[in-house]
Amino acid sequence: MQERTYDVAVIGGGAAGMAAAVEVRRQGLSCAIVERENQLGGILMQCIHNGFGVQEFKQELSGPEFAEEFMDLVADANTDVFLSTTVDSIEESEHGKELFCSPGTRPAGVFTAGLAQRLVNVEGYIPGKNVVIVGSGDIGLIMARRMTWVGAKVHGVVEIQPYPAGLTRNIVQCLNDFKIPLYLSHVVSRIDGQNRVEKVTVSPLVNGIPDEEQSFEIPCDTLLLSVGLVPENELSENAGVDISPITSGAVVDSTMMTSIPGIFSCGNVLHVHDLADYAAEEARRTGAYAVAWIQNKKPNRQVRIKAGANVRYVSPGMINPESPDKMYLRTLIVKNNAQLVMKVNNTIVKEKKLSHVQPSEMVSVKLTPKDVENWTLEPDSILEVSVQ
Amino acid sequence: MSAAETKEMICISCPIGCRMTVYEENGSIVVKGNKCGRGKVYGEEEYLAPKRMVTCTVATDSEEFPRLPVRTTASIPKETIDELLQELYSMKITLPVKRGSSLIENYHDTGVDIIATMTLPGRA
């Protein structure tokens, strides 16, 4: 067994891990990336569709292209990379990957949309011919188009909510283009099949209850579940890091540091990002904070951030009033012409117009030193962020 | 494309997603429901000649990396997508391949190439 010493160790070489490592190297500290797969890139390598890099590289790339742009930066920065190496426990820092939560076990033919994406795009295996998708998350929508393009028939997407979970662009280009029906306020109430799925029963929700009268059957051999991503956090949990019940990611302070000093968290292991560009941006800041921590530069004061009305969460959970920074939040509502309101001690300190909000689109807000100039902070002050 | 047809569509030029109705009247295209000018541009193009980017994978001769992801360098007319997919599925690429290299040049005189979007190594 070898032993190596680095200022910073990055666990996981996805978009976030690579961006963090490049920033640490740029500031002159030593850094290694440890990645359990045989290549860098993480989830990007199976996301062959385009829509990546508009912010980071000012052009629209596919996932693997976005990843390779970062791989080049990693190589240029002389970062050590250990591939096919899994971190089993932490004595250093942490970063990670996504888990698809799938309800229970079922007959063959039930896949998470993420697994199906990997099977089709990486392994070239087509999981079925007649497909129903449960949940309208982006991966499910993208897989609806992908499965159609490989010759399968997608019979519908069933969404329990009255509005789609994925981006409008994906509704248009992945469903409407192929006339794939989207059943909003519907549930899959029954799955039939002995060894393999044979049909599902779809029921509309009437007053929140599946209505049997109006139910209909769809024959199919494959069911793809796209019911949302949750950070996978076994590693951080085992290390004793505090986990937020809302994001299922670590609780971090204004410097992206977890409850264990010296362990920082960013990317999809912290909270699920819908854009790789955001994950990379957040990771770059995290890399810089890790460097500052090593150099003993710590914030004098931190103010806790609270998710107010219509906000599911704000990440990070604290702000340094002497050097305010970016934060990301997710709303609980769909609304045009919404207003973001920030309050300290019940006084409004900042307002911002948001032309459109929806839960599937992360909102980014940057506080400037000017914004915080006039705050009067008490020892127990909290910054409350809400959307109206 | 048959004229005098009315199309319902959602503008995807920004996250607001205006629902629009587009039709032809007296030789010009009318777009209704758009909140801004970008919606009109989108609506007209979607009505007359809808185009899409295509991303897909093709088979390789490698066991370790059996699929190579590829994409079009620009959007192509929607009605040509199926034919392109058939062509791509019938190909088999010999590795190694470099990201950005063209598999098909100037597809059907559209000026659009089909390029590899991943660098894959050959047999070690």
Ligand SMILES: Cc1cc2nc3c(=O)[nH]c(=O)nc-3n(C[C@H](O)[C@H](O)[C@H](O)COP(=O)(O)OP(=O)(O)OC[C@H]3O[C@@H](n4cnc5c(N)ncnc54)[C@H](O)[C@@H]3O)c2cc1C
């Ligand atoms: C289907 C889908 C479609 C998407 N579409 C878009 C889009 O169109 N545009 C866009 O910008 N974004 C899109 N995204 C979002 C974007 O891809 C992700 O937010 C981003 O890539 C996440 O990067 P990450 O580095 O945080 O996580 P990951 O890519 O998950 O990287 C984590 C890495 O850590 C490694 N790892 C985990 N545990 C260990 C361990 N113990 N030891 C060693 N290594 C470990 C994993 O192998 C993995 O490589 C999409 C995501 C998905 C899933």
Ligand code: SF4
């Ligand atoms: S019409 Fe304008 S405001 Fe409406 S979705 Fe399109 S770009 Fe956005």
